[in-house]
Amino acid sequence: MARLLYDLAGADPARRFSPYCWRIRMALAHKDLPVETVPWQFLDKEAIAPSGHGKVPVLVDDGKWLAESWTIACYLEETYPDRPSLFGGGKGPELSHYFSVLGDTLVGAFFRFVAGDIEKVLAGENRAYYRESREKRIGMTLEELTADREGRLPALRDSLAPLRAALKAQPYLGGDKPLYADYAVFGAFQWARCVSPFQLLAEDDPIRSWRDRLLDAFDGLARKAPAFDT
Amino acid sequence: MARLLYDLAGADPARRFSPYCWRIRMALAHKDLPVETVPWQFLDKEAIAPSGHGKVPVLVDDGKWLAESWTIACYLEETYPDRPSLFGGGKGPELSHYFSVLGDTLVGAFFRFVAGDIEKVLAGENRAYYRESREKRIGMTLEELTADREGRLPALRDSLAPLRAALKAQPYLGGDKPLYADYAVFGAFQWARCVSPFQLLAEDDPIRSWRDRLLDAFDGLARKAPAFDT
Known part of the structure; x- marks a missing residue:
């Protein structure tokens, strides 16, 4: 099956x-x-x-x-316990849950930068549904939500300080190799580049190097997907 | 020995x-x-x-x-591998390192609220050393650094969103019982209450409940220490 x-x-x-x-x-x-x-x-x-x-x-x-x-x-x-562990064994599931929540938080933070661009990758009824449902949820227009994103970018980058410091010390959140903790956070960055040409990460950001390593993982699974080159 | x-x-x-x-x-x-x-x-x-x-x-x-x-x-x-694990086994050390870095970041964030109060728990030469060395590092006076802390408090609390969401889902970052991940982050909160009467956490914050459980851990080790009742 x-x-x-x-x-x-x-x-x-x-x-x-x-x-x-x-x-x-x-x-x-x-x-x-x-x-x-x-x-x-x-x-x-x-x-x-x-x-x-x-x-x-x-x-x-x-x-x-x-x-x-x-x-x-x-x-x-x-x-599938006999296949490579997503959580790294031991208390890995418990420790990894934080990164799932962190990824959720990043989606919320990035949304204030890419919400308007998402509409452009949609068409027809789904485009209308997206705008209507999101504007109802946030209580403002997508344009209001994403206003002055250039001005707000330094604060967003500052808010990533713990992630940046962690990824300066080791190649992945999971250590030498990625774990689900990495994928949970990476999802937010991959989402952003799939919908928006806006560059969230500075060229020399260690988070960017980590993201790029994950884009290349699994024979470039995420790299090969249609996305903007951010 | x-x-x-x-x-x-x-x-x-x-x-x-x-x-x-x-x-x-x-x-x-x-x-x-x-x-x-x-x-x-x-x-x-x-x-x-x-x-x-x-x-x-x-x-x-x-x-x-x-x-x-x-x-x-x-x-x-x-x-001491035969004693209760600090990292929970498996890839726990790698996954826990993030929390050490997160704790460091919180110390930096809280410092902008409690830096002035720290001076008051010191005396003599150490008091003078503290002010001089910190003001040199931050490039401003302690008073300038901590100005309008009430006004900045909502933004600080907002920045704790991932920690809050994680601790709504499980009692400790380590799951049902605390691990080093918890202690690394708890240290920042315990530091703040040891030096300052300023209340960083709202009464109904799930982070506060977690902090209070850790204050009570190990027969109240952290609870019994001289501190402010925040």
Whole structure:
């Protein structure tokens, strides 16, 4: 039975831009589990209804429907214990959860920079749905939310100080090799470059070097995906 | 041979306020390793000279002199592997390093709130040394650094969002029980309450509940220490 991942896509079905789906794409590659990705758009609620959730990632594995990136990551670790560990063993799952939350926080922070650009990679009904649902959630227009992003960039970069210091000391959050902790945070950066030409990271930022190493991981899985060259 | 920890102290030798020393106090308690703490002040450079460092924590264990909190934590884990693990096994050391860096970042952030209060718990030459060395480092007076701390408090609390979300999901960063990841971050909060009456955390902040659990850990080791009731 084929393993399927419903994967958020733009007007171009090849543009896969969910930060949470990227976590799972990388996690599946880490465990060397082949997967068929299914391009999914915001309004395709019916396609993933068996998961009980209205958002992706949704993984169908061995007939089981799974949603939510953290749940899926834990499922993969428990279901495929003989393949390379996502959490590094021991209390790795507990320690890794922080990085899932950190990734979520970065998505929220980056959204104030790329929210307007996301609209441009969508088309038709999904474009209208995106603007309407997001503006309702944030209580302002996308233009208001993303105003003066150049001016706000230094503060954003400052807020990444712990990540920067950690990645100066070791190549990955997981040490010499990446773990799910890395993928959880990387998803936010990959999302940003899949939807926006805006350069969040300075050229000489150690976070950028780490991101680039992850773009090259797994035979360039994330590097080969349609994205902006930021 | 007695195990000694040189521990930063104020004018009152019982007031131990280094965030980095608190990490090691908690780590030693976690491993149930008894220690004799030696009150140390900024200018007592000679007492710790054999460590090759000019700052505490400095641990003397079995005749070996060790400095730097992360180095000491790794030493304890390697030297006493049969006692409760500080890192939780597996890739725990690698994953935990981020929290050491996060704790460092919090010390820097909190310093802008408590720097003026630190002076008040010092006396004599150490008080003068503190002001002079810190003002030289930051390029402004302590008063300028800590100006409008009430006004800056909401932004500080916002910056703790990932920590807050993580501690809503599980009791400790290490899961059901604390690990070094917790102590590394806790040190910054314990430091702040040892030197300042300024309340950094709101009453209903989940981070505060976690801090309070750590204050009570090890028979109230951190709770019993001279501090402000914040």
